[in-house]
Amino acid sequence: MTDLADLYQQVILDHNRNPRNFGPLAGATCQAQGHNPLCGDRVTVFARVSGPTIEEVAFQGSGCAISKAAASMMTTLVKGRSVAEVEALATRFHSMVTSDPNVPVEAADLGKLAAFAGVRAFPTRVKCATLPWHALRAVIRGAGEPVSTE
Numbered sequence: 001m002t003d004l005a006d007l008y009q010q011v012i013l014d015h016n017r018n019p020r021n022f023g024p025l026a027g028a029t030c031q032a033q034g035h036n037p038l039c040g041d042r043v044t045v046f047a048r049v050s051g052p053t054i055e056e057v058a059f060q061g062s063g064c065a066i067s068k069a070a071a072s073m074m075t076t077l078v079k080g081r082s083v084a085e086v087e088a089l090a091t092r093f094h095s096m097v098t099s100d101p102n103v104p105v106e107a108a109d110l111g112k113l114a115a116f117a118g119v120r121a122f123p124t125r126v127k128c129a130t131l132p133w134h135a136l137r138a139v140i141r142g143a144g145e146p147v148s149t150e
């Protein structure tokens, strides 16, 4: 799994340097904030949900490279997918990052998310990786509620 360690470096650093879908989302139908006090990460996730589909998603916030890269990659993976698919993906991701670090990750199953397997060896960083997913779950569970103007 040495190659996976390399992938972790490249993909995460790239998403941290050039976060995708970063900034407020015009026409967002819902949003939620997440805070990881252990690390100081803060993230706000915006989404435009239409029926069962997440049409657009974006995020804003500040935090460590892991949290920012996790949020960035998440937005690229969930756009255009159904709420049910995204719930399943969030569950899959959470169980991967909290799994035994000595057990190889099924990279084929997880796709790009396997890049975050490295956090398993650093329990304090697991919350950095899962924070944006927690926020996204809050967003889609509150889908339909108007975005606060404050």
Ligand code: ZN
Pocket (backbone or CB within 6 Å): 036, 039, 040, 041, 063, 064, 065, 066, 067, 127, 128
């Ligand atoms: Zn963090």
